[in-house]
Amino acid sequence: MWRGLVTAALLCGIGLLPWLSRTDPALTVLKARSAEGEPTPEALRDIREQLHLDDGPVALLGRWVSGLLHGDAGRSWVSGGEVLPSVAQALGASLLLMAGALAVAAVTAGAVCARTLWLGSRRRLGERKPGGTGSAVLAALPEFLLASVLVSVVGVQLGWLPALGWYGPQWMVLPSLALGLPAGALLGRMLDDLLPGAFAEPWTLAAAARGIPPRPVARQAVRRSLPGVLPNLGLFIVGLNGGAVAVEQIYDIPGLGRLTLGAALAQDLPVLQTGALALVLLAAIATTLTRLAARALIGPALRDGALHSLHRHAPPGPRILPLLYGAVLAAVIGLGLPRDPLALETGARLQAPSPTHPFGTDALGRDILARIAHGAVSTLGVAVAVSTAALVIGVLLGLLPRLSEPLADTVNAVPPVLLALLLTGTAGSGPWTPALAVAAVAWSPLAAHTSALLRQERAATHVNATRALGAGAWYLLIRRLVPAVLPPVTRHALLRLPGIALALAALGFLGLGSQPPSPEWGLLIAENQPYAERAPWAVLAPAAVLALLGALAVTTADGVRLPRFRRSSGKHPAVPPARPADTAQPVPEPARTPVLTHPTD
The missing domain is CATH 1.10.3720.10 (MetI-like)
Structure with missing residues (x-):
């Protein structure tokens, strides 16, 4: 219900955008259709009658919702074409770009975590240092900046790959790299931050004692740490479709984010609302799948409260x-x-x-x-x-x-x-x-x-x-x-x-x-x-x-750490004494009450 209310409020705000912008929607549509068109009163009146702008935003929203229930999202105010085919075509391009970026991100995240996985599976994490500067810089670079550099160096100066257009697999490489490299470095560093805690759990000691090879141990450590990263993976998937507007603009990709932005600038309300609805539905599907995957990985342990904490008081990185x-x-x-x-x-x-x-x-x-x-x-x-x-x-x-x-x-x-x-x-x-x-x-x-x-x-x-x-x-x-x-x-x-x-x-x-x-x-x-x-x-x-x-x-x-809480002593135990189940039984004195603190304390 809460998700539905948020989505409805968002779509209503988008539907009111032409009126919130304090400009005449008819004037904006006329300029979008023809830059040389004269905004005469007669021309503006014809556009208002054609688009039913005089009915008001509430009536337009109701007509749009009613059309969606019948499988019709209306026609574009600018081009006059049907909205659903154009949105579906843009969504297909965005999904194809998302698949390429996900492949690049997976390879990048694996490269970032490779050293920690190798040391952890061999019980040598004491030699581990914080993540390298290269992955740090790559994780911090925005997609727009990396896309500009790739276009300038690889596409224009070296000429190795096509820089503009969307005509085949070769045109996918540079935008996939621009989107996947920063996201993969970011997700890899987040995963690398959780892996030491997974390797410190008791099951790794048991695996080493039984002579299990390092590769299965590393694989299980990744599985243990993935649930903490999967929600951000879901957000990344959604951001590839809605937030990659700059990359789509640089590489001239007819994606959903670019289509929605162009409709917003032209105040093309049917395209804008349908594109935003597609982004919201995609967000709901992606995040639901990632949360189900996280629950499938550690669901029984979450239910039974049988997890070990991945939080460790690691020493700060080099200053x-x-x-x-x-x-x-x-x-x-x-x-x-x-x-x-x-x-x-x-x-x-x-x-x-x-x-x-x-x-x-x-x-x-x-x-x-x-x-x-x-x-x-x-x-x-x-x-x-x-x-x-x-x-x-x-x-x-x-x-x-x-x-x-x-x-x-x-x-x-x-x-x-x-x-x-x-x-x-x-x-x-x-x-x-x-x-x-x-x-x-x-x-x-x-x-x-x-x-x-x-x-x-x-x-x-x-x-x-x-x-x-x-x-x-x-x-x-x-x-x-x-x-x-x-x-x-x-x-x-x-x-x-x-x-x-x-x-x-x-x-x-x-x-x-x-x-x-x-x-x-x-x-x-x-x-x-x-x-x-x-x-x-x-x-x-x-x-x-x-x-x-x-x-x-x-x-x-790398140096962000919180100070450890010290164990209390005397009359103030670190944890309040447990209440006895039977009031007739004597209450243990605080000095003799067993105190269970955080394992790292």
């Missing part, structure tokens, strides 16, 4: 790398701040890096180093604020899975650009519109991660034993559940920080926030993308700084 990356980033910003980011030099357009311009110049002759440094203040400040808000909201809602899971599934199915359009129509365009749109989506994977870990931690044997000894709900939440869930979710949030930074600036480039000549990092990449073949440094310089931010965020995440 030198965050300091090194932070120093390099601070040096870049410090060198560029004294320069003027808006100064034009017409004689130095697209100039290569030199002592005068260390990062080169853009198409207008502006210094790229200066623009990167001045854009860091707004880009990083807003990105950190949005990431913090997403982390807080995600953890709080993740602690209430019955409330958050349907909401996260539905929200994740909507592209951030479409949410930005809804917010722009309601509150107007402004510098905080992209922040609100990205924050409205960014919490959903963190909430799904929190819910998955919380469900397993509640079924841990030490939590059930602590509850049996008389511990209350607040004690379990604060002293056992939150310390087990918060560190991996915080590391997950830091992994997504660079992607949030670029998503904010990309929305601003679309006219939904800050406008050029604002030196935000995403705007730098988008503005210089047409000149990537002639001046690759104009795209690679902000891309390298963004990758540096990703490395800083991820290496900092």
